[in-house]
Amino acid sequence: MSNTRIAFIGAGNMAASLIGGLRDKSLEIIQISARESAKYNINTFADITEKISEVDIIVLAVKPQAMQAICKKLRPNLQPHQLVVSIAASITCASMKTWLGAAQPIVRCMPNTPALLHKGVSGLYATPEVVAKQRNQAQELLSAVGVVVWLKQEQQLDAVTALSGSGPAYFFLLIEAMITTGVKLGLPYEVTKLLVEQTALGAASMVIDSDVDTTELRRRVTSPGGTTQAALELLQAGNFEILVEKALIAAAHRSAELAKQLGK
Incomplete structure (x- = not known):
């Protein structure tokens, strides 16, 4: 992650926790940007399309009801190599591919609230487009706030939601x-x-x-x-x-x- 550029769309509690965890791991300020101003001293941007094509990872930390509109706004500026990490509950990879583009590499995550104390556990699922390097990046990202478990089937995230999410x-x-x-x-x-x-x-x-x-x-x-x-x-x-x-x-x-x- 030393040279990885990350943009957060949304800066609620979970996004702030991830940013804090990354900062604790000594990621440079210039590597992190957010659509909204969080409590950390990081780069911010008012428009979600601003410089979005320049980053390596886009973390979607918005409410599930806002995901479709956000994804459709991002789509014209996305690059095929960019990894999209979603921590929005109940939004499937199929839905995100429809809104973002079918070839976009996506990692869907189900963290839980103890992540706010960096004591969380997250279930992760990667689409076939995600390469090994991106899988490692997603793991390091979520490991900043707790333990990570990889799932082979996306449907297993429903069980993760029931067990650790709720x-x-x-x-x-x-x-x-x-x-x-x-x-x-x-x-x-x-x-x-x-x-x-x-x-x-x-x-x-x-x-x-x-x-x-x-x-x-x-x-x-x-x-x-x-x-x-x-x-x-x-x-x-x-x-x-x-x-x-x-x-x-x-x-x-x-x-x-x-x-x-x-x-x-």
Whole structure:
């Protein structure tokens, strides 16, 4: 990426996070430009067609509803060698090829909000037009804000959306419910919040750092006839695992539905 020129179309939170991650990796200011002014001291341009033909990578970080209009405006100035990286949810490569041109190399990404803290995970899919160098560039770009996973089929991005894209909200809901209940059990709010936050952080760290799977980790915490077993039996009696499965399937199906709606 040392000589790679990158232009960002859109400068929302995710774009700002990517720019910050690239800057942390010592990319020169001149290599990065954005349509809108972000918090970083970078080159900006008011018109998205301004000097767009001079860059190597174009990152589309706009809302899905705006993608079609943006792509059609870019199309007359695009060069065949330019890589287009999209982080817009639910916009398929087929739709982008229709709007940008069939031969344009495209990498479609599904990041998640922890990328704002450079602790994200992104699913990436590349069209056949993407060459090895561009694939590496896309990986380095998204690696600036977290872990990268490559997918062989674009449809798998719907599952990525359900798992990691929407996933932080599931954990937020669990944390919210635990804090609320902790207060009901008589603990001060700040104490409860700290206990739950650190428990969530510690549990995630154990999963990442341990050499055993989550089933074994759960077994080690669950003493027969103890407090953990009492709580887990209640969750499982309420079909906790099945409810999680149904929720993820619903999110994946909704992702596919949105792709059809927004791609028209």
